[in-house]
Structure formats: C-alpha cells, structure tokens
Amino acid sequence: MTVRTPNGQPGFLGFVHRRRRGAELFLLIIALAVGIGGYAAVGIGVDGAVPANIVGYGGWLVVLIVACHVAVRIAAPYADPVLLPVVAALNGLGLAVIRRIDLAQIEAVKGTDKAPKVFANDQLVWMTIGVALFIGTLVVLRDHRVLQRYTYTTGLAAILLLILPLMPVIGVDHYGARIWVDLGPVGMQPGEVAKVLLVIAFAGYLVVHRDALALAGRRFLFVDLPRGRDLGPILAMWLISLGILVFQNDLGSSLLFYGIFLTMLYVATERPGWLVVGGALFVAGALGVYSFAGHVQLRVEAWLHPFGAWETGSQQVGQSMFGMAWGGLLGRGFGQGRPTLIPFSESDFIMGAIGEELGLTGVMAVILLYGLIVERGLRTALVCRDGFGKLVACGLAVIFAIQVFVVIGGVTDLIPLTGLTTPFLSYxxxxxxxxxxxxxxxxxxxxxxxxxxxxxxxxxxxxAETTQIVKAVRP
Known part of the structure; x- marks a missing residue:
C-alpha cells in the first residue's frame, strides 16, 4: 500500500492482507442454494411437490455450514475463502442425488415384501460427524508444523491401518475387496484415514531427505536418473502398493497411495528422473499382477468390453455409459431418469446418475468444482512459507486430483474401474x-x-537512551 510520508513523498507501507470472510459467506449462501434447491428439485421431480421435510433438512444443513464458517472465521481468519463453499456445494449436491436414488429404490420395491435401501439419512449423519471433526481440527491444530514431529508415528499408524482389514476377526470382504473393518455395528475403511497420515509422513520424510534424493545419478535420454542408493523409499512404497493390490484386491487405493508418494517425491526434489523410475515400476508391477490376479484381469476385461458379457463385471460401466448417453447435454431432469439401473449408483457410480439426470453440463460443473479444490490446494502450497506445509498442501490436493481422475475415468471407461468413491458426492x-x-x-x-x-x-x-544503555553494560 502506498502512503504519503511526512515530507510529502510517496512511500511503500506494505501489503494489505484481507481475510475475505465476507466473500466466503456470500459463496456459502450460493452453495446452500445448490444443496437445498437440489433437494427440493428432487421432491418436485419425483413426487410433484416440495419435500415435507425441506425445512428440517435445510435448517440442519444451514446450521452445519454456518458452524463451519464461524469456526473458520474464529480459528483460521486468513484461510482461503473458496474451499469451504466449494465443498459445501458438492456435499449438498451429493445429498440431493443420493436422496433421488433412495426415492427410486422405494418406488422399485413398492408392493413387495422387500425393504428399500436408503442412504441419504445416514449420509447426513456422516456429514455431521465430518463437520464436527472439521471444526475440531481447526480448533485443536493451531500450527500445522507441529505435525512434522510425528513423521514416523503417522507413517507407522498408516501402515497399521492398512493391515487392519487383513486381520481374521475384524477384517471383512465387501464385493471382493478386503478393505473394510467391522467394529460391532459400525464399519469403516481404514485406508481413508491412512491416506491422510501417509501424506503427513511423506512430507516429514521428504523435507529432511530431499537434498539427498535430489542428487543426480546416471543420465539417460536427457533425463538424470536418481542414484541407486536412493531408491529405497520408492521401492518400499511400490511394494506396499502391490501388497494392497494383491492381498486386499483394492486397485483404487493401490494406485492412489503410490501416485501420492510419486508426485510428492517429484515436487520435493524437482527431478523428472523420479517420474521415469516410478512410471517404470508402475508398469512392471501392473503387468506382473495382471499375469496372475484374476480380479485385475476382470477389471481390464470390463474396461476393454464395457458392453460385453455382464458376468465379466462390465454391467456397471455399460449401464453408466447408457445412462449418461440418455442424459445428453442437459440431462433428463431429477426424477426423469432411471439411475437404479446402474449398480452402486449411490457410491462408486454416482457420476453416472448425475450424468443421466443433470447431463454433461452437470458433470462438467462438478469436475470444475473439483478443479477448484485442487487449484486452491496447490495455490496454498505455493504461498506457504515452510517446506513441510508446502508438501502437505500439495499432497492433500493431489489426493483429490488422483481420486477424481480414477473415479470419473473408470465411470466413463477411460481407464479400468478402480472402486474409489467420489469425494463429498458418493455415499x-x-x-x-x-x-x-x-x-x-x-x-x-x-x-x-x-x-x-x-x-x-x-x-x-x-x-539519552543510548547513554543509559552504555552505562548499564559498561563494567
């Protein structure tokens, strides 16, 4: 900011840092309009009337989002003003789409003895828990640099969480993937927590060792490859990813964890050679596992022949592509499609349901929102003043980038289906x-x-003050 000095000459005082909480509040109002308006549109499209519980549902959604805003305003007043509204819009839209699928399930079993599967109420409960932890994280964690002290603790905790589903008592199989843990009435996926802990562990390790890892080895085709003695970390992460793929049958988590580490390693060292080595290891591991793992072969077969025999597992991809093709550019509208024909449309294939009823326009809008999350995360990494914070912010942004790419890529048959959930949208x-x-x-x-x-x-x-100081220190 330029000001006038006492002698009348212009002078530079400094930059004015704006908190932008007012802009965040305005964007949150738009986000709430998306969530509550989508919920009302579902009721009108399916039943021809606004849902009777719109006041209770909308009021609770407002309470949750306003609580988040107040927590940010108090505990993190200079935080990015765009992230929270984007997340609120995605979560609200996801609740509306899941409610639409619930109504379709209820209609499908009407007149039968079957109980419909409904998910929207449970998702709202999980959102409440998520918001509570969101506020708790902001209040308890006053400085992110404290997490660097727990580099190896978080890494060990992440590995233990990844091993939990393999335990004989608590680990269970769901649809062929052993990634769940049943703790009485509650089930959870430890890998979702592990991905956050792994980012913290990776960042803490790379901040300390990045100078050694950045040293160049032999040169091959204009690329400086890393030294052989420095390959230990990437080989360890490669083996962990292959273990997840082989023993847990979880292609999505394996790709996610390995992709996060490789990206953070490249960002920390700025050496393209790590991408070459990491890519070669990925191709070798994928071909090796494909040669003997039947579930991987089925995923590839469904990818190559999405409209082939349903027994190969291509029914999900095929039905999703049929639904999105029927939706066209603008979609059929809420209540006018048949999203229940897509298996797991409330979770893995919620983008197929969105494409059918909101069309390509709705899908592109959702992708744009995810792009904003990744962009704001990377922007945070750029302006962060410490190396640990830079790597953590970059790693967390990469989680969304990789996860959204593999999910939407699998739904649209761009890549083999992986089974990950769409962040904030899926049940x-x-x-x-x-x-x-x-x-x-x-x-x-x-x-x-x-x-x-x-x-x-x-x-x-x-x-006079200088004289007093000199007298005080003079022997």
Whole structure:
C-alpha cells in the first residue's frame, strides 16, 4: 500500500492482507442454494411437490455450514475463502442425488415384501460427524508444523491401518475387496484415514531427505536418473502398493497411495528422473499382477468390453455409459431418469446418475468444482512459507486430483474401474469424514500462509537512551 510520508513523498507501507470472510459467506449462501434447491428439485421431480421435510433438512444443513464458517472465521481468519463453499456445494449436491436414488429404490420395491435401501439419512449423519471433526481440527491444530514431529508415528499408524482389514476377526470382504473393518455395528475403511497420515509422513520424510534424493545419478535420454542408493523409499512404497493390490484386491487405493508418494517425491526434489523410475515400476508391477490376479484381469476385461458379457463385471460401466448417453447435454431432469439401473449408483457410480439426470453440463460443473479444490490446494502450497506445509498442501490436493481422475475415468471407461468413491458426492462415511478433515488441514495451512508477517521493526533509541544503555553494560 502506498502512503504519503511526512515530507510529502510517496512511500511503500506494505501489503494489505484481507481475510475475505465476507466473500466466503456470500459463496456459502450460493452453495446452500445448490444443496437445498437440489433437494427440493428432487421432491418436485419425483413426487410433484416440495419435500415435507425441506425445512428440517435445510435448517440442519444451514446450521452445519454456518458452524463451519464461524469456526473458520474464529480459528483460521486468513484461510482461503473458496474451499469451504466449494465443498459445501458438492456435499449438498451429493445429498440431493443420493436422496433421488433412495426415492427410486422405494418406488422399485413398492408392493413387495422387500425393504428399500436408503442412504441419504445416514449420509447426513456422516456429514455431521465430518463437520464436527472439521471444526475440531481447526480448533485443536493451531500450527500445522507441529505435525512434522510425528513423521514416523503417522507413517507407522498408516501402515497399521492398512493391515487392519487383513486381520481374521475384524477384517471383512465387501464385493471382493478386503478393505473394510467391522467394529460391532459400525464399519469403516481404514485406508481413508491412512491416506491422510501417509501424506503427513511423506512430507516429514521428504523435507529432511530431499537434498539427498535430489542428487543426480546416471543420465539417460536427457533425463538424470536418481542414484541407486536412493531408491529405497520408492521401492518400499511400490511394494506396499502391490501388497494392497494383491492381498486386499483394492486397485483404487493401490494406485492412489503410490501416485501420492510419486508426485510428492517429484515436487520435493524437482527431478523428472523420479517420474521415469516410478512410471517404470508402475508398469512392471501392473503387468506382473495382471499375469496372475484374476480380479485385475476382470477389471481390464470390463474396461476393454464395457458392453460385453455382464458376468465379466462390465454391467456397471455399460449401464453408466447408457445412462449418461440418455442424459445428453442437459440431462433428463431429477426424477426423469432411471439411475437404479446402474449398480452402486449411490457410491462408486454416482457420476453416472448425475450424468443421466443433470447431463454433461452437470458433470462438467462438478469436475470444475473439483478443479477448484485442487487449484486452491496447490495455490496454498505455493504461498506457504515452510517446506513441510508446502508438501502437505500439495499432497492433500493431489489426493483429490488422483481420486477424481480414477473415479470419473473408470465411470466413463477411460481407464479400468478402480472402486474409489467420489469425494463429498458418493455415499460412504469413512470417505466423507476423512475428506472434511483434509479440507480443515488445507485451510489451516492456508491461514498460516496468508497471515501478515509480524512487524519486527523497532525504533532507534534516542541519545539519552543510548547513554543509559552504555552505562548499564559498561563494567
């Protein structure tokens, strides 16, 4: 900011840091209009009337989002003003789409003895838990740099969480993937928590060892490859990813964890050679597992022949593509499609349901919102003043980038189906809660990065004060 000095000459005072909480509140009003308006549109499209519980539902959604805004305003006043409204819009839209699928399930079993599967109420409960942890993270974690002290603790905890589904008592199979843990009436996916802990562990490790990992080895085709002695970390992560793929039958988590580590390793060292080595290991591991793992072969077969025999598992992809093709550019409208024909349309294939009833326009709008989350996360990494915060923010943003790519890529048959959930949209308690915590961590780093630098200047002491100081220190 330019000001006038006492002698009338222009002078530079410094940058004015704006909190932008008013802009965040305005965007949150638009986000709430998307969520509550979508819920009302579902009722009108299916039953021809606004849902009777719109006041209770809308009021609770307003309470949750306003609580988040107040927590950010108090605990992280300089945080990014765009992230929370984008997340609120996605979560609200996801609740509306899941409610639409619930109504279709209820209609499908009407007149029969079958009980319909409904998910919207449970998803709202999980959102409440996620918001509570979001607020708790902002209040308890006042400085993200504290997490660097627990680099190896978080890494060990993440590995233990990944092993939990393999335990004989609590680990269970769901649809061929052993990624669930049943704790009495509650089930969870430990991998959703592990991905957050792994980012913290990776960042803490790479901050300390990035200088050694950045040293160049042999040169091959204009690319400096890393030294052989430095391949230990990437080989360890490669083996862990292959173990997840082989023993847990979880292609999505394997790809996600390995992709996060490889991206953070490249960002920390700025060496393209790591991408070459990591890509070669990925191709070798994928071909090796494909040669003997039947579930991977089925996924590839469904990818190559999405409209082939349903027994190969291509029914999900085929029905999703049929639904999106029927939706066209603008969609059929809420209540005018048949999303229940898509298996798992409330979770893995919710983008297929959105494409059918909201069309390509709705799908592109959702992708744009995810792009904003990734962009704001990377922007936070750029402006962050410490290396650990930079890597954590980058890693958390990469989680959304990779996860959305593999999910939408699988639904549209761009890549083989992986089974990950779409963040904030899909039904799933573990995923929703973990993603709310991720946003809280990014906002904490953003608040730290955007805060004004403390003024460390001091006035020069007068001649009398200087004389007193000299007399005080003179022997």
């Amino acid at each position: 799933g308690g573990s995923s929703l809660v973990a993603n709310w915590v991720i946003i809280a961590l990014v906002l904490r780093i953003s608040d730290q990065a955007r805060r004004p630098i403390p003024d460390l200047s001091f006035e020069e002491p007068s001649e």
